Amino acid sequence: MxxxxxxxxxxxxxxxxxxxxxxxxxxxxxxxxxxxxxxxxxxxxxxxxxxxxxxxxxxxxxxxxxxxxxxxxxxxxxxxxxxxxxxxxxxxxxxxxxxxxxxxxxxxxxxxxxxxxxxxxxxxxxxxxxxxxxxxxxxxxxxxxxxxxxxxxxxxxxxxxxxxxxxxxxxxxxxxxxxxxxxxxxxxxxxxxxxxxxxxxxxxxxxxxxxxxxxxxxxxxxxxxxxxxxxxLFGDPTINLLDVVPQKDAGGIYVEISKVRVPLPGMPDNVVGQACVIGIRPESITFAKDTVKGAVPIEVEAETPLNEKTVTLVVTVGKRELLVSRPAGTPGPVSGPAFILIDGKTTFLFDKASGALIRKAGTTEQGVAA
Structure with missing residues (x-):
């Protein structure tokens, strides 16, 4: 009723x-x-x-x-x-x-x-x-x-x-x-x-x-x-948003962040060459060693402890800012060069012109702009 x-x-x-x-x-x-x-x-x-x-x-x-x-x-x-x-x-x-x-x-x-x-x-x-x-x-x-x-x-x-x-x-x-x-x-x-x-x-x-x-x-x-x-509007700290243009190679569709290819599994082919915005939740980014496959080079700018979590501001090779969130007490770099890992399955993809969702995080399900 x-x-x-x-x-x-x-x-x-x-x-x-x-x-x-x-x-x-x-x-x-x-x-x-x-x-x-x-x-x-x-x-x-x-x-x-x-x-x-x-x-x-x-x-x-x-x-x-x-x-x-x-x-x-x-x-x-x-x-x-x-x-x-x-x-x-x-x-x-x-x-x-x-x-x-x-x-x-x-x-x-x-x-x-x-x-x-x-x-x-x-x-x-x-x-x-x-x-x-x-x-x-x-x-x-x-x-x-x-x-x-x-x-x-x-x-x-x-x-x-x-x-x-x-x-x-x-x-x-x-x-x-x-x-x-x-x-x-x-x-x-x-x-x-x-x-x-x-x-x-x-x-x-x-x-x-x-x-x-x-x-x-x-x-x-x-x-x-x-x-x-x-x-x-949802998330603290807020979601990271980067302008990207998805490309495709033999391994599938990817975007480049700090000149490193980040695969986007399950993405529809029609996004290739399209102006998009990738959305990455700060908690979906982890610090990694440079030997890990797909490790993205960044520079650590600042670190802010926030009770239950620590938020780190990092900058990509192209001078684009990202926020990284990790549980309090978890080790991580405080300054200088470092590497992060981005799981493409946890990212969102939006159409840059309309802002509409193309694919939601964690699945291959497409949104209204696909």
Whole structure:
């Protein structure tokens, strides 16, 4: 069953089209993450579903019913937005309890419901405080707790962990999916953090310029990005992108990096001589000895330890920069000349003119530009 359907939604502000003929289905019990840069239209889309603003064109169906012209309070939706929107005259407890109070739940049910989400979000010690006495992180968690407390069938969450400290944000990435699953809610979750999107989403809808550019599971988005722009949004450090022109010899199709031939097994013949961009994840590059077949000569420019990993900036013979990522504690050169190994099977190939995917990593499967 589909809980939420958006059909050909258009939203304009004067001459600016914020959402452009956007359609989307969210299944019952699914957590769909809207991911993309600031200005992509994610929050506007959430506000349209909530009924806070109206579309200029298109329809919004919730549970199969047309809710396009239905007021927000009659849509049965739980919401937590970036601006908190807490009642300033009410304590955190009463703010969280407000959806339960509105449905005339018993005192026992209110106490249990508030206590459960407050403990999970680690705000049970500030329930007696009013919003002015709360930090921004506590306000954001209070707003999230209020949205969760009523166990609504459809939950809209607009970057609810943005003001939460790093430790709690990490914990919430683990705990929040379990809580949402236990409630059976259908969730539309907005974030600009790709790790959050990967951790929380059953599917991810990547947005840009008012359109959905790709939608799929976290694995599909990461391993088969539809284009160069999407590939660049997922990964830390970001993917390496080099202009190449594939060639072919008796051993098959290859590209040259530092004057060394890097084979691209399974590549279609029609890419030979075509202007392309090769995408190489930093974790797919390893340091090697010069005696290893296919070792690519580079110069190590800098090394940066990042807790669980070490990122190294290297430069090819043609002065093109690459980032290499390896687990912390793994030995590697700190400076000077060295060699790397690139497995052609783990690379992406994109069409340079359109940016579209030709072949995804780890397979011989071709993309839309093949």
């Amino acid at each position: 589909t809980t939420l359907q958006l059909k050909n939604i258009v939203k304009r502000y004067k001459t600016n089209t914020v959402l452009d003929d956007l359609s989307l289905d969210v299944a019952d019990g699914e957590t769909l993450v809207l991911f993309g840069p600031s200005g992509a239209g994610k929050t506007v889309l959430l506000r349209l579903v909530a009924g806070v603003i109206d579309p200029d064109e298109g329809k919004i169906l919730i549970g199969g019913e047309d809710m396009t012209d239905v007021d927000a309070e009659h849509r049965g939706i739980g919401m937590a937005f970036q601006n908190f929107a807490l009642f300033p005259h009410m304590s955190a407890h009463d703010n969280i309890a407000s959806p339960l109070t509105a449905t005339r739940s018993s005192a026992e049910a209110i106490k249990a419901g508030v206590g459960k989400v407050a403990k999970l979000l680690k705000i049970d010690h500030v329930l007696s405080h009013h919003p002015k006495a709360l930090s921004n992180g506590q306000k954001q968690r209070t707003a999230l707790a209020r949205a969760l407390a009523g166990s609504p069938p459809l939950l809209l969450l607009d970057d609810p962990l943005r003001n939460v400290d790093a430790k709690l944000r990490f914990e919430m990435r683990l705990e929040l999916p379990r809580l949402l699953a236990s409630q059976g809610a259908t969730v539309v979750y907005v974030t600009q953090d790709y790790k959050e999107a990967m951790a929380l989403g059953d599917r991810i809808a990547v947005m840009a310029n008012g359109k959905i550019r790709q939608i799929g599971t976290p694995e599909e988005i990461y391993n088969a990005p539809a284009d160069i722009g999407i590939a660049s």
